[in-house]
Amino acid sequence: MATETPASEAPVRVLLPQILPALVVGVGSGLLFLGISAVADRLKDVLWDTLPDALGIGHYSSLWMIVMLTASGIAVGLVVWKVPGHAGPDPASVGLGGPPIAPVVVPGLLLASILTLAGGVSLGPESPTIEAAIALTYWAGRKLLPAVPGLFWVQLAAAATLGALFGTPVAAALVISEALVGKPGPGSLWDRLFAPLLAAGAGALTTQLIARPTFAMGLPGLDDTGYEDLLAALVVAPLAAAFGLLACYAFPLVHRAFGRLRHPMLALPLGGLVLGLLGALGGSLTLFKGLDETKELVASIGTLGSGELARLAVVKLVALVVAASCGFRGGRVFPAVFVGTAFGLTAQALVPEMNPTVAVSCAVLGIVLATTRQGWISLFIAAVIASSPSMLVLLCLASLPAWLVVTGRPQLELDEHGHALR
Template sequence: MTLTPQARRLAPLILPALLVGVGSSLLLLALSWVSDRLQDVLWDRLPDAFGVSGTSAGWILGTLTSVGLVVGLVVWKVPGHAGPDPATTGLVDPPLPVRVLPGLALAVVIGLAGGVSLGPENPITAINIALAYALGMKAMPRTPAAVWVSLAAAGTVGALFGTPVAAALILSEIRADADPRPLWDRLFAPLVAAGAGSLTTVLIAHPAFQVDIAPYPGPQLIDVVSAMVISSGAALVGLVAVHAFPYVHRAFRRLGHPVMMLTAGGLVLGVLGAVGGHLTLFKGLTEMKELTGHADEHDAANLLLLALVKLAALVVAGSCGFRGGRIFPAVFVGVALGMLAHALVGSVPASLAITCAVLGILLATTRQGWLSLFTAAAVAMDLALLPLLCVAALPAWLLATGRPEMLIEEEGRTTGRAAA
């Protein structure tokens, strides 16, 4: 059987997609490995050497302030200044110049290791897109630039979430007005890259989003109401942070210099970390598992404190100049809010409350419906919750759609979602 012309156009992209997917995963794993080693030094070995606790308020305050100073120096002095202002960038943006990448990688590693409340998703996606574009255009110059962007974005998202499904869902939300091809033709090569990236990560690192919560006991009519109320409440909390984001960004920009901005940001994050404790530091994935694993140690007041401190830290870190993504820490906020809802109304199953709160907070902060739905479902990994999550997404989306995003629009600059 001969291939159709459409299939013959897709087949040559299989090998490049595999290479980009595997390479995207390996770069993510390398960056994570380096930041983990540095984190061990900053939060375990150095405190032990000085005879203090790495979770003490003083150490948290001093470390985050110092991390802000160091990242500020990187942004100021390293060629390329670690890329554009991260408050203006999304998950998938046009390729950066390669000269920017060393500074960006260094700033990300220091921030991740230093306890900054941001994830690796935006910077590592930007790094992989830039490398795939630069190398791909040399190897296959006739291939459209958008192909390399989509391959690297898909490979990185697949690696981040450990499944190609997340990449397919995110890419399906990117407008493709100039591309008349069927959706699966557009997604074919990116799905190859996402599959290669996710398999590489799973085989090496075994990532998992799932938290330790009691399984969902089964649907009841009242659960529909609970799901919509919790997702809407979480979305409203997220919208408060979105509304505050440009004001906080403007306040830091008035300082006028990256070292001043990031040192001040690190100081504020240190104060927040000292108030909220070690669970409110870092990107939040390990911390949310620790939170749910010791749920009986946290009452409603403490859960509210954790959620608000983490959300404030996310706004500060994202607006003062630290390089990082906002998805992972937002998931922690959703988990804490869901546990709060369960603590206040014990008849609401914890799994339902947590997944709906994650859904609501992500819809408000990312405006990506499929990503929010997928991430919420991945937290519990219970298919019985999926119909309720689909219903819960509707009122939360009505609250969020059409409102400003957690993104600063720079005049004359095209955002990644539109450019892609």
């Protein structure tokens, strides 16, 4: 089961004992993600449907958006201030994984994440869910099997949760393999991926059997590609990446501005108020994590003008920066997908001859690449959204100029000193 094994030991004898822990962690991480999502969705229905109906207020009126997002800031601020563990580390410094936090922090982190998701904040569930899964898996694994290296449990939990989040183990395999590049270890790459990939598969299958999630956005099919599609891909992806970099450059500045308030009960309510005003400006499509809203946006192809689409992209990008800067607990990948979709549809509205599938998938590739700096996960998300094998070649080629735009530039993640990672 341990990842540090003498090279002389038969690989099969090493890998077989890893199967049961990987399956348990995979199913457990899937259930954790589904539980968080279910509670957040139920609370969202109460806050945005039941309560406005009882008060006779429009569900997504400007006033209600401002009130609800400010109230969400107050609620999350109280959790960060008063709950043990203060809802974990500064979310601006958290990516897709990291060292395990103490188990006592997990309840506050999950509560803050649920309030963030239900309150309409432009953040997703990925980072808090992965943090919680790693913490619980690491704690239980070290208690039950103390001889197993801690890194084994961290990798299992991260892979399992990624599999659950995206409904497929492919994303987890790509992220883990990228993380293993250049790191010494016994056995081949597939020996080292065996347990994480199994955990990711179990997490993905758990999610698929219970919730049947999908990243397919309903974009038009693309049976064949031509030179005009290649040209569009090579232009849209780097332009989207440059647009995403605007958020990366602004991130440490906005984070520093909220940090000067020096208290969560000042920073988070103010951040919620700003997000409410942005919601009033951009409309209900710019609220929440963005996955359902992205599908709704794609369904409206041809009905919104380039100006309206550009407004949605800008408002959502600004909302993402504000939400991640002021202390709301949530991930940045799901909102980035919405930004990319709105950017791609803006490009397609300006150049109607451009295929919307090419425009959207390449824009999502550029935005996610700029904000995460993870090439494989960016390609995976863009390919899943396109739902077209013909797009794979275009996306691989489009990733190259987009990478030239973002490499060495600030990321949408900070270090412990508040400086942007590069």
